[in-house]
Amino acid sequence: xxxxxxxxxxxxxxxxxxxxxxxxxxxxxxxxxxxVELDPTPGGEGIxxxxxxxxxxxxxxxAEPEERLVLDWDDGGEVVLELEExxxxxxxxxxxxxxxxxxxxxLHALAWAPVR
Amino acid sequence: xxxxxxxxxxxxxxxxTRRALVASVAERGNATxxxxxxxLPVTRQAVAKQLALLADARxxxxxxxxxxxxxxxxxxPLGDAAAWLVEVGARWDERLAALxxxxxxxxxxx
Numbered sequence: 001x002x003x004x005x006x007x008x009x010x011x012x013x014x015x016x017x018x019x020x021x022x023x024x025x026x027x028x029x030x031x032x033x034x035x036v037e038l039d040p041t042p043g044g045e046g047i048x049x050x051x052x053x054x055x056x057x058x059x060x061x062x063a064e065p066e067e068r069l070v071l072d073w074d075d076g077g078e079v080v081l082e083l084e085e086x087x088x089x090x091x092x093x094x095x096x097x098x099x100x101x102x103x104x105x106x107l108h109a110l111a112w113a114p115v116r
Numbered sequence: 117x118x119x120x121x122x123x124x125x126x127x128x129x130x131x132x133t134r135r136a137l138v139a140s141v142a143e144r145g146n147a148t149x150x151x152x153x154x155x156l157p158v159t160r161q162a163v164a165k166q167l168a169l170l171a172d173a174r175x176x177x178x179x180x181x182x183x184x185x186x187x188x189x190x191x192x193p194l195g196d197a198a199a200w201l202v203e204v205g206a207r208w209d210e211r212l213a214a215l216x217x218x219x220x221x222x223x224x225x226x
């Protein structure tokens with residue numbers, strides 16, 4: 001079982017400006033994570049670090065400039081960012097998918113299983 | 117806990133009557149079908165059927181007390197899934213707000 005978080009926001013900026021903010025490490029550090037390394041091409045790697053010590057790694061699965069960016073997280077989850085030019089700006093559609101929750105819950109259940 | 121249990125949780129909570137039942141049981145701490153039917157515009161049989169379904173999804177735990185079945189809420193199956201949804205959702209709300217500010221700054225700097 002996978003879960004999805006979905007958001008849809010229109011920004012008063014062109015798709016080129018949004019793409020820059022989504023793919024340039026220096027720009028990603030302004031909104032996504034504290035420290036970012038990213039090669040925004042298919043197969044490229046991303047390392048994201050946050051101030052609380054959290055680190056997540058991802059591989060770029062798809063990168064169509066000004067249109068679509070897909071990241072596969074190393075925990076099995078994924079993020080899809082789609083850009084669409086609309087009147088007055090660019091619509092950003094985000095879908096983050098969880099790792100397989102059934103597997104996670106089974107692990108959780110195992111953790112609670114009595115020790116023999 | 118088997119594969120698909122979160123499916124069962126979400127399916128169980130997809131119905132407004134069942135959501136109301138979970139909320140009622142949670143409020144009371146525990147409850148029987150008879151007690152819950154008294155405050156809802158449905159029959160005791162209908163309530164009992166929904167409670168059994170919620171117990172199958174492991175949202176409620178059923179305990180036999182005399183001739184009645186008493187239900188209480190087991191938060192864990194919902195806990196993991198709901199925690200992910202709430203946490204990741206809140207993160208995206210923060211990030212997208214920050215992205216908006218970043219775009220405005222970049223534009224002002226041009």
